[in-house]
Amino acid sequence: MSAELPPGVPAPPTGPGALERHLRQRRDAGAKLLVPYVTGGLGADWVDAVRAAADAGADAVEVGIPFSDPVMDGPVIQQASDQALHAGATPVSVLESLRRADVGVPLVVMTYYNLCFHMGHERFAASLAEAGVRAAILPDLPLEEVGPWAGAADAAGVETVLLAAPTAPDERLPRICTRARGFVYAVGLLGVTGERAELAESATVIAARLKAVTDKPVLIGVGVSNAEQAVQACAVADGVVVGSAVVRRLLEGEGPEGVAAFLRGIRHALDATS
């Protein structure tokens, strides 16, 4: 079960920990990390959108495998998931597309646990590795339940990113950080994914709490909607995950070009601060 690099992926070192090492290198070189999210199977050109995101300066791209019951997602990603499912997207089709995609930055899959459980931990981990996917985020698989999957993922060289929420007591954060691979996903607010008018105060608070207990990359996601908010988040965090703001542009027909233009704006704003 070796993790084969998709053609064209340059710098990231191979083997377990590749995503984390890649993000650390970028961070240590002074960059703020930008990880956009694209719903797999959304429209005929979703792989182009992934590539466009990478070309626009993403440090990694998160790809959602749509699930029927996305409880951690707000209206935009729900709608995108519904559309992708109606268009026939499956875990197999999304991963097959990623395997053939020539993206140039590490790929992270975000989906819900039942798709992984249904396929079987070992098979799912192997499928990700074979598709060149570096890491997985399963937002309904908290620390207490993650063990069996994370073990299989480790064995296959797939990094399991864990979420840390503002509700976590202090004693919980180091345990999450220890088990997390790739990066630690700081949940920016109490709520589901979606754009917000302002960056929640809780975003930088949770990021600071995490930075105090780990040197793994800490990225704020959920409620990071534009360049200004990304800059605010990165005053404390190592980077941001931007999902709904990207997916809304795809739903509104802006296509890969629209995504690229939006992300270039964030990239420039982040680079201007570092």
Place this chain on the structure above:
Amino acid sequence: MSLPEPSIDGRFGEFGGRFVPETLVPACQELEEAFRHAWADPAFHDELDALLRDYAGRPSPLTECHRLSEALGVRVLLKREDLNHTGSHKINNVLGQALLARRMGKTRLVAETGAGQHGVATATAAALLGLECLVYMGEVDMERQALNVFRMRLLGAEVRPAVTGSRTLKDAINEAMRDWVATVGGTHYCLGSVMGPHPYPWMVRELHTVIGTEARAQCEALLGGAPDVVTACVGGGSNAIGIFSGFVGTPAELVGVEPAGGAAIARGVPGVVHGSKSFLLQDEFGQVNEAHSISAGLDYPGIGPEHSHLATIGRARYVSVTDAEVVEAFQLLSRTEGIIPALEPAHALAWIARDRASLAGRTVLVNLSGRGDKDVAQMMDVLG
């Protein structure tokens, strides 16, 4: 002997657990702790028992169905949860959870509802205790259960439609969980069945054991022992687990009845949705299938984890009946006993009617989990 507590990680055998977004883990832990304390506190039981007696009207009677028994050749007893305040067993659970919410300092209840019975019960408990209440209900269900929507609003609750997916119970649960993720500090999620993340399957079961405890004593008085069979309808499975709990230590056969279009045990495989691992209707990739049932309360692709466990170890068995069989049973009980059942417990009656040959001469206790008033408008359309 009664049903045992789940393991420390919330498992009934291999089923259950706590598969929730990280944001909700501390809330689930806090709830488990609070319930454990309350359930061990005589003062909490005193308060709950007083409400169940003086407000909900417990104990509910046990009714022997003479004419139905004669018609079927099976001795049928009904545990009359339909006679509780708000018209179903749901009140047992919500009174307990509302008291618990208040004890935890929460000022707002959020709930999901299918047929509207749990929503009405939650709105009722919220009104009684002065709590704010928001109920999510699938858009499809709001249409077929318009009366209950009005009832909830009359009780001061807000009813918000779930407009995604199948727009039924499963989607209402998704919305309620999303709400809880955003409001977890001051809100208690008043989940309506023995499902969801630990401690819900255990806590909701405990709050419904009153059904089984009463029924066990009533059967002792009437029969001098347990009936041959105890049966109940199963969506998530709260009324079934409530009555099973009183008879799991007896020789009685336990039979759960699912709708044919939502038969998680018969046609599902283990999966994880809404916080726990259990049998689940899903496609070849693990996408959750939509259930289809005439009864909004059973229109659910999953089943509570303890039922999956009871099925796996063989202590209970699960069967399914069709919508047409349910409609027959709905009319049969109305005509023979003067009791209009809800469509949900009509499933259990439908199973007895269909299997009456093999049940001949035996005594069957049915949990009549709710009354049929809410279904009358829908049945007017069905029966023309």
